[in-house]
Amino acid sequence: MKQENGTAPSPAASDENGADSIADLIRNLSTDLSTLFGKEIELAKSEIGESISEAKAAVGAIAAGAAVAMAGLVVLLMSAVYGLSNVLAPWLSALIVGVAALLVGYLMIGSAKKKMSANAMVPDRTLDSTKKDTETVKRAAR
Template structure:
């Protein structure tokens, strides 16, 4: 008997229209990629939306707190400024005392406003985790296609 008759050749190629469990051909990988990419994009968009929503919520809460504290602070600050003007008016003319106190307060206010503007940079609204995750996904896809 010949060797060909003893061991029949069995192919593991699936029938057309049927997928094997471990389809690692280029077509199979592309088919798998086209099925998984929409789900991945959907998840990344959901993450970005949640991250931006979280940033906006934190910014709103911070702004409300700052506004309330600022209103109370303003009342106390006005009383302190009036007492400074009154104290200086005992040493110099009242109009000059008011001018000096007002000038100092304006300079301090300008410094505080410029420092506060830096805290509202656009980078604080950037979805860092989503960008990192998308970059990881991009590198993973590049790794599998190389």
């Protein structure tokens, strides 16, 4: 039987059946757990980095969309005020159109905030993997 580094184990490291000693098993367990948690940390960093990149892209898209929509919105709002002023008083037309525009803007901002919530930034795959690893270690320890 060869060790992971390719060398044969010392006679003191194995019993008469060729099984690893308890000290070797504990050392291997410690090394494996250290490697496992290191990989979990790498996965978490990678996943959080992806979330941050997606958030940056979302912010850029929101800003660009807002700039274009603002120009179009001004023109549409002016035409709505002019159209309503044919049937209502001009001040009332402007008030109605302004309130409607504020309501639409509020709804759009609320939708964008949901996409950038703290829950959207949670590294789900890492949490699932860590839970599975913890359960596996608990089962193996029994």
